[in-house]
Amino acid sequence: MRIFPPMATGYRLIGAPVNLAGLELRDVRARIVTDDGRRVLVTEGEIVNLRREPNRPPPLSLSVRGANGLARYVWTTPAPKARLEGAETIAFSARLASPPEDGTEVFVRFAQAEDR
Template identity: 75%
Template sequence: MSVAGDRDGRRLWREISAEAESAANREPSFDEMWRRAPRPPVRELPPVERDRWPVIATIVAIVLGVSALIAMRERIVRILPPMATAYRLLGAPVNLAGLELRDIRAKIVMEGARRVLVTEGEIVNLRREPNRAPPLALSVRGANGLERYAWTAPTPKSRLEAAEKIAFRARLASPPDEGTEVLVRFARADEVGRRTR
């Protein structure tokens, strides 16, 4: 609508047509219905400092676990004997007796007209506590590795103190002629007093 004036100063009103366009009601399109709303821009978070304590604790736990497996290997092998093979392969053999034979030497000496096999060495207690020393089981073997004669001999002491080391000497009169080596080990309970040819 506009206002115009005439010569007499009177105001004249003039009508102006107006047009309006109105869109018809319609269903929203698939894209309009299912289009996701735009996501707000991602705000950069400050870098998070990672805590190193869980990693350090894991490493310490592994080291302590391995140390315990090594330190308690005798107890573990008593409970699970097949573990002895695993420890031996890892270079940590298990000695359930806690005793070790060292510096074994064997020689034939003549006492008058009689030959005598003399076997000497040391028995060492590997434990930090007193330990029982069982009798020794000795066997003379031939060149083919077969046993020619076996016997047991008592140790000089039946009980060794912590880390104690004692020398032993075992004698066999008239040893077999075909014997080439002597094997020495600790006797089992069922072997004590045994002599076999």
């Protein structure tokens, strides 16, 4: 699919997994901590290079969503490294001071060009 990306649509239609970036987010978790009396949302996880060759991870896009599923706050943070070696895994951490009170979940994905 990297050679001919338009084939990705066909693979999706038959239910096959498609990952053109060759990257995956794993073990993502979020928690609220108190820092100097302020609430801080800490989101952590791992970025995994699924390829055997080096890969450049894009920034991460994070959104705090409310109970209705709508984004309450969205931000972008750079990946912790500009280049991952083949099959390399690296930890990431993102912090948000004073997150929305009505946030119920955090959604993390790789930022697309239009997000940057």
